Amino acid sequence: MAASVLLSAENTGLTFAVGNSGTVGAPGNGVGVPVPVPWNRSLDRALEEASATGCLNLSGRKLKEFPRSAANHDLTDTTRADLSRNRLPELPLEVCMFVSLEHLQLYQNCLRSLPESLLNLQALTYLNISRNQLSTLPSPVCSLPLKVLIACNNKLVSLPEELGQLRQLTELDVSCNEIQTLPPQVGRLDSLRDLNIRRNHLARLPPELAALPLVRLDFSCNKVTSIPVCYRNLRHLQSIVLDNNPLQNPPAQICIKGMIHIFKYLNNEASKTTPELPDYDRRPLAFGSCVEELYPGRPYGALDSGFNSVDSGDKRWSGNEPTDELSDLPLRVAEITKEQRQRREREEHRTTGSHSVTNGTCENQRMSVCNIESRLKVSLPSDLGAALTDGVVLCHLANHVRPRSVPSIHVPSPAVPKLTMAKCRRNVENFLEACRRIGVPQVRPSH
Template identity: 60%
Template sequence: MASSQGGVGAVTALQSHHYSSGPHWSPGISQFQHQQHHTARSLDRALEDAVCSGILNLSGRKLREYPGVSYDLTDTTQADLSKNRLTEIPPEVCLFAPLESLNLYHNCIKCIPEAIINLQMLTYLDISRNLLSVLPKYLFNLPLKVLLVSNNKLVSIPEEIGKAKDLMELDVSCNEIQVLPAQVGRLHALRELNIRKNCLHMLPEELADLPLIRLDFSCNKITEIPPAYRKLRQLQHIILDNNPMQSPPAQICLKGKVHIFKYLNIQACRLDKKPDTLDLPSLDFYPTKNHGPDSGIGSDNGDKRLSTTEVRIQTTLTFCEYSSTDPSFTMRRKMEHLREEMEQIGLLRQNIESRLKVLLPDDVGAALMDGVVLCHLANHICPRSVASIHVPSPAVPKLSMAKCRRNVENFLDACKKLGVPQDKLCLPHHILEERGLVKVGVTVQALLDLSSSSRPAQLLTV
């Protein structure tokens, strides 16, 4: 009896202290049980709403199994199951005949079942950040307009992709694809193609016949752009950085798409052994509005560089004329700048590998993106400088962007506390977006310099 009174008194005191405005807690229900009850109730509500609206949203609920078995969701037109822990596409979802959009981003799915061919209304499929090693042939019998399969483990794309006649956007970036099939050239509706960060050595000439607006093949091993690509009249954005480019040379690529297309036209003329007209899509590249830094038009109203009028007049420009007017001294400067950047990235790799006794992959940016290696480096230099590190697990082999960001911010906070000057600290996006490796290298070098000069004092203060 005394213990019962004590329990009631404890609950009363708890309510009157911090939780007076919160829910009433009974002695028989723990906080954990209450949270479970609340989660189950919100899940039921989401499923009930989907029955009425046809829009199923179960994103970010850490689901390992599909919870809607007892609900009639066969009229669903949009399903969002992203950011869960599903290991397969639920068979029930493959029975949603009217389904138009399916989002499976960031799960642990290893294969696409054949039952997906039931979804003959499906136009949008996002299955990025999963564990796919192959795309099945039957997938391309669907009327897809958008297919996103980045950040998987794909090593190839089947030739059957040529059947996806309605496909307008294809993203297969961040995989291990070695060859792009020529059948991609049959995708006559394709507007955006992202093949960034794969293992490609060459581009298929068949892409030249597509109405592409955006093409990203950065971070591969490509050395040459086929001269036939000069026919890509609608192309507005071409992204090709981090490739060992030889044709066009790197100095031409740095000057932007106008100069790339001029080079491709010149190469085509040389191959034909006769002068030819340039296929520069001047109307697309030179709108009457503002000109971007990649447009090939200088800031002085285009007087000092290539102007729109000049492009239209010089339609029979020969190789000799082009090379004689080319400012080679600026090219040399840019090449020297590129060489210095590569040397600094090599030094960054060497610093990390020698300290942590590890071997980083070829893509240093991808290895550092989640912040795990950098946090371990900070703790190696000064133990416990980063108290908590989010690391991948067998169940969730890829960290969420939020956890990656926390790792990176914890690393930068540790650098600041250890005395790295503010002007040598990189920003989080330099690591997370893999776009500022040189600045990351400056931060790491400053951290190592501090450790060699004042490590004993730092260890005493920890």
């Protein structure tokens, strides 16, 4: 076959063809050098995929407006839309017509406001409007069923009072703004677990935060001088970040020692103003009991003698040595729970003296539970069956009897508080296998 070199009039570059001669783009039997796909053709392909899958990805295309060619595609069933890293001056009205939208990415644009038509998105649970030019949080945002709201790196100077309407919100990130105060309505966010108000202009923390089920609180890089004493009631708190603040109460030497010492200080301050409190109310119950309410049956601290504990799929080492900050937390929680249980038992004993046999049986059961709690250094809930369903406590019990008998344990995490059935089943199977290796006799139920 003859090989010819053609110089196209429309293309000043060389094109090699084998066989029949032809120009670029003309039909022929030749094999030519691939030509880059036009930009608008790539955009059309993204719109076609969105029409088929329900996921619209227009990220990083330098868009200043919504593509006009979108009118040629059916995007009404779109559930996820990513318009991040563009040059949009406002939210396109076309996006506000996606009534099935659940997940919307708008970060790194030029947004100065959001339209009222945003109210149409009554299925939206995730909204990221970070890295824009918003000076206020629009009120329509507070009327959506959001679970995650990320509005960091804007120019916000305040948060609206309507923020308290977001009753399903679990994560709020308004870091790197110019916020000076938080409205008291923030105390109505009954589901809030993660609050990030880092790098703002806050001079004080609202006491209303003490009523929230916060697991993580970050107010670093602000102007806060004191932590309210009522924050000792943040029973679920696992992480608090407070560096780069001119804190005087608690003093800096207390804060650098960690969360345990901070809560001890707050409880001591509370006992000075309310000396009538009993001892068990003065102790920092704080963040210990969140284990049972958020993650039933999950041990807390360094309870496991094994390794490779799996936190929702991510493996990590978990040796026997506890961290300095949380070393005595499980034991304290167990002691407090034991004191409360003993006090309740004494009251029941005074009122129900006639049921001595039944009380004796219950006492034996309670003593057995206390024995397990003291050995594992955890507090077991009253609904013991539900707590053992995921197999986490069982695996730690096996590792307590024989270290590393269960090498890998699936445990919940703040992001995924409930294990899947497959992971629960795997934990139980690992526990049964460890029991067989330890030598526990297998007893079959009689029919």
